[in-house]
Structure formats: C-alpha cells, structure tokens
Amino acid sequence: MSGTTPLDTAPNQERWRVVQPWISAVVRLAMAGILIAAAIPTMLEVDESVRAVRAYRLLPEAVVPFVGTALPYVELVLAALLILGVFTRSTALVWLVMTTAFAFGMAWAWAKGYSTDCGCSGGGADGAAAAPDYLRSMLERIGLVGLGVFLLVFPRTTTSFDAWMRGEPVVATNRPE
Numbered sequence: 324m325s326g327t328t329p330l331d332t333a334p335n336q337e338r339w340r341v342v343q344p345w346i347s348a349v350v351r352l353a354m355a356g357i358l359i360a361a362a363i364p365t366m367l368e369v370d371e372s373v374r375a376v377r378a379y380r381l382l383p384e385a386v387v388p389f390v391g392t393a394l395p396y397v398e399l400v401l402a403a404l405l406i407l408g409v410f411t412r413s414t415a416l417v418w419l420v421m422t423t424a425f426a427f428g429m430a431w432a433w434a435k436g437y438s439t440d441c442g443c444s445g446g447g448a449d450g451a452a453a454a455p456d457y458l459r460s461m462l463e464r465i466g467l468v469g470l471g472v473f474l475l476v477f478p479r480t481t482t483s484f485d486a487w488m489r490g491e492p493v494v495a496t497n498r499p500e
Contacts (some may be wrong), residue, residue, distance in 0.1 A: 348480035352475050354418060355405035355469070362398035366392075369395075378439040379428045397421075408483025415474035422471060425462035433457035 365372045373391030382390060401421075404414045426429065432439050432455070439455060478485070482494045 347477045350470050351405050351480050355402040358398040358402035364394040366393040377418045409483050409486050411480040415471050419471040422467045429460050
C-alpha cells in the first residue's frame with residue numbers, strides 16, 4: 324500500500340520553502356531581461372515602434388504615437404522594478420496585463436490575416452519582410468504568461484527590496500510564506 328502520509332510531504336514542503344525564493348528570483352530576473360531586450364531596440368527605433376502599434380489596427384490613431392513611444396519606457400520601468408524586487412506581485416500583474424494585451428493583438432492580426440511581426444524588439448511594421456510566425460509568437464506568449472503567473476503566485480524572492488519593505492533582511496533564503 325503506497326500512500327503519502329503527512330510525514331512524507333513535510334520534507335518536500337520544507338525543500339520547496341527553501342528552493343522557491345531562488346526559483347522566483349530567476350523568474351523575476353528573466354522577466355526583467357526579456358523586458359530590457361524588448362525595450363532597448365524599440366527605444367532606438369521609435370518610428371518603427373509606432374508603426375508596429377499601428378499595424379495591429381486595434382487602437383485609435385490618436386493614441387498610436389503615444390503608445391508606440393511610451394511602451395519601451397514602461398517596459399524599462401517594469402524591468403527596473405523586477406531587478407530591484409520592488410512591488411514584485413504588482414509588477415507581475417502588470418506584466419500579465421501587457422502580455423495578455425500583446426497576445427490578443429497577435430491573435431487579432433492572425434485572425435484578420437494582417438502581415439505583421441509582433442513588434443517586439445523593434446520592427447513589426449505592416450507588411451513585414453518575412454511572413455509572421457503567429458503560432459510561434461502565440462506559444463511564446465503562453466510561456467510569458469506562465470512566468471508572470473508563477474511570479475504572481477510566488478512573489479517572494481531571495482534578494483529583494485520587497486523583503487526590506489516588510490522589515491525582513493534584503494537577502495534571505497528561508498522566509499516563511
């Protein structure tokens with residue numbers, strides 16, 4: 324008879340309590356890296372960013388230039404918050420909203436038959452040179468949503484200013500949930 328008893332799960336729970344903050348820290352920093360990788364090229368080619376936002380044909384033209392210009396700066400602010408570990412749960416929630424919006428935009432463009440790249444890391448204008456790989460882009464978005472959900476559920480990380488704001492050490496490994 325093989326069943327798990329509460330005694331069998333205790334070591335696993337203790338192990339998870341020790342490992343989870345480290346996993347969350349890696350996820351947090353990976354998300355920051357993704358945001359930086361998307362923001363920098365977009366900041367260098369603001370006109371391309373505006374064209375990419377326009378190519379989705381989702382927003383009123385009056386707001387397209389603002390969104391195309393502001394988006395990389397929002398991404399950098401989110402990246403900075405993630406690197407510092409400040410407002411981690413809230414930042415993960417903003418990440419999820421943005422990623423969901425991007426996924427919706429990709430699905431919209433795919434359904435409408437628009438030939439546009441995602442606009443990530445610059446580019447993305449209407450009639451992009453290569454045919455867009457919408458399936459790959461949607462699978463990437465699912466992975467990005469997974470990162471955000473993980474950090475939303477497990478926001479405590481090993482090195483963060485969130486801990487400091489709670490009165491805990493900035494660097495810790497065994498904080499209780």
